[in-house]
Amino acid sequence: MKENLNKGKKLQHDIDLIIVFAQKDLKVRYKNSFLGYLWSVGHPLAFAIVFYIAFKLIMRVPIENYALFLICGLFPWQWFSNSVNASPMIFLGNAQIIKKISFPRNIIPFALVLHDMLHFILAVPVIIAFLYSSALKPHLSWIVGIPILILAQFCLTYGISLIIASINLFFRDLERLTVIFINILFYATPVFYSETMIPSRYELFLKLNPLTPLIINWRGLFLKGIILWDSIILSLCYGIIFLAIGLVIYKKLSWRFAEVL
Amino acid sequence: MNDIAISFQNVTKTYPLYHHITGGIKSLLFHPVKAVKSLKSSHFLALRDISFEVKKGEALGIMGKNGAGKSTILGLIAGVLKPTKGKIIVNGRISPLLELGAGFHPELTGRENIILKGVLIGLTRNEILNKMEDIIDFSELGDFIDQPVRIYSSGMLARLGFSIIANLNPEILLIDEVLAVGDQEFQNKCIERMLSFKNKNVTILFVSHSLDYIKMLCDKVMLLENHSIKFIKSIGDYLIYDETR
Numbered sequence: 001m002k003e004n005l006n007k008g009k010k011l012q013h014d015i016d017l018i019i020v021f022a023q024k025d026l027k028v029r030y031k032n033s034f035l036g037y038l039w040s041v042g043h044p045l046a047f048a049i050v051f052y053i054a055f056k057l058i059m060r061v062p063i064e065n066y067a068l069f070l071i072c073g074l075f076p077w078q079w080f081s082n083s084v085n086a087s088p089m090i091f092l093g094n095a096q097i098i099k100k101i102s103f104p105r106n107i108i109p110f111a112l113v114l115h116d117m118l119h120f121i122l123a124v125p126v127i128i129a130f131l132y133s134s135a136l137k138p139h140l141s142w143i144v145g146i147p148i149l150i151l152a153q154f155c156l157t158y159g160i161s162l163i164i165a166s167i168n169l170f171f172r173d174l175e176r177l178t179v180i181f182i183n184i185l186f187y188a189t190p191v192f193y194s195e196t197m198i199p200s201r202y203e204l205f206l207k208l209n210p211l212t213p214l215i216i217n218w219r220g221l222f223l224k225g226i227i228l229w230d231s232i233i234l235s236l237c238y239g240i241i242f243l244a245i246g247l248v249i250y251k252k253l254s255w256r257f258a259e260v261l
Numbered sequence: 262m263n264d265i266a267i268s269f270q271n272v273t274k275t276y277p278l279y280h281h282i283t284g285g286i287k288s289l290l291f292h293p294v295k296a297v298k299s300l301k302s303s304h305f306l307a308l309r310d311i312s313f314e315v316k317k318g319e320a321l322g323i324m325g326k327n328g329a330g331k332s333t334i335l336g337l338i339a340g341v342l343k344p345t346k347g348k349i350i351v352n353g354r355i356s357p358l359l360e361l362g363a364g365f366h367p368e369l370t371g372r373e374n375i376i377l378k379g380v381l382i383g384l385t386r387n388e389i390l391n392k393m394e395d396i397i398d399f400s401e402l403g404d405f406i407d408q409p410v411r412i413y414s415s416g417m418l419a420r421l422g423f424s425i426i427a428n429l430n431p432e433i434l435l436i437d438e439v440l441a442v443g444d445q446e447f448q449n450k451c452i453e454r455m456l457s458f459k460n461k462n463v464t465i466l467f468v469s470h471s472l473d474y475i476k477m478l479c480d481k482v483m484l485l486e487n488h489s490i491k492f493i494k495s496i497g498d499y500l501i502y503d504e505t506r
Contacts, residue, residue, distance in 0.1 A: 009385070012385050013380070013383065013384075013385050016380050016385050016386045017380050017381070019386070020376055020377055020380045020386065021377075024366055024369060024373070024377055027368070027369060027373065028366060028368045028369065031368050031409075032368070096363040096364060097363060097364045097381055098341070099336070099341060100336075100339065100341060100357050100363060100364070101339065101341065101357055101364070101381050101382060102339050102340035102341050102355075103381060103383070255343050258336060258341040258342050259276050259277070259342065
């Protein structure tokens with residue numbers, strides 16, 4: 001009985017930790033900025049404009065509704081890249097508390113990814129507004145599709161962030177490698193081009209990229225309201241695999257965090 | 262057995278010297294064998310085979326030169342570090358009092374930082390919110406409590422930090438040289454509060470260089486020298502030892 005009570009309290013405490021950390025990130029991000037929330041929408045939109053000019057007006061890619069096509073891919077991408085780019089510094093930046101207090105450290109990257117997820121969710125109405133302005137209708141399938149895709153992307157992003165955050169404490173070069181890796185991954189993922197434009201002999205590489213099924217699904221869902229179940233399952237599998245790897249690496253390394261910081 | 266709060270049994274703690282790895286990708290690429298070897302061989306000894314016990318309700322002062330291993334002991338008790346050898350038993354909820362401002366975010370207000378630090382040291386949000394007014398009263402920070410802590414002076418940060426601890430129900434209190442910065446009046450208030458904790462049977466571990474505070478607060482003194490315990494004496498014996506030194 002008492003055991004159960006303790007477990008319940010521990011869970012409540014872990015949840016509170018996550019909430020307080022995510023709240024902290026939100027508050028800190030907006031505290032001294034005048035435009036606040038608009039920045040998290042403005043950043044991907046600025047990219048969309050650049051890519052539109054570069055690829056539609058200059059290189060003339062044959063994709064219909066190219067502006068919307070970009071927006072639907074860039075917002076989820078933004079969530080992923082923001083979290084992963086911040087992950088190498090996430091434990092280093094909290095060195096003081098990690099060295100002094102014993103609490104589940106993986107809560108820090110968890111709250112980071114949650115915080116970026118909230119921004120993405122807040123940006124969904126913006127995506128919908130753009131779709132609406134181009135006379136595209138909302139789809140009922142969004143009710144099912146959006147939560148599943150958010151779950152898949154959360155697992156993937158959290159898993160990768162946890163791996164990078166943990167290993168970077170012991171191998172600081174990872175921080176630089178992450179920036180390069182994210183840059184390459186962006187061009188290797190069909191965000192500003194369509195997966196159908198890729199020559200079939202490179203298709204395997206496309207499948208090996210865990211971001212590909214996610215982005216394809218987000219776009220299909222927003223633009224056409226279709227759910228591609230096989231690639232959704234693939235996304236979930238990638239999410240679970242990276243989450244599992246992340247948790248194993250974290251478990252192996254976390255007891256030494258306080259020593260290396 | 263049940264009246265023991267903390268027990269160290271033959272505890273040794275070594276730190277690997279990690280900067281050998283953080284030499285990074287270059288040394289790993291060009292001297293892989295050497296890099297891995299250096300990784301395994303270089304260790305720094307922080308504590309050598311120490312054993313001691315602290316009973317419930319006891320106040321132990323820990324003294325020793327810089328680098329003698331004081332903070333390592335607190336880290337081991339807090340569960341942040343793992344012993345390399347030996348066994349550590351801790352009975353009771355631990356409340357660590359952090360160094361000045363640690364765990365605070367400079368952009369958040371005092372009030373928001375109370376919540377942040379409160380959950381970090383193991384309370385739920387509701388518990389903290391219930392105690393919020395007591396904490397703010399104790400800190401005497403007044404209107405500053407709704408200002409970001411980056412504008413606080415170091416004394417004000419110490420006030421905020423101690424006020425959070427002072428209003429918990431700790432079972433084991435770890436205090437690492439934090440009182441030196443507050444003004445005299447507040448330091449007295451802190452000592453008073455710690456004495457009242459002591460009366461409530463709270464176990465206290467107090468790291469300090471100030472014999473005055475240790476005299477006021479502690480029953481026993483542990484002196485660390487060269488990474489091991491030189492002795493543990495009652496406070497009376499320690500004062501005699503200190504005079505004849």
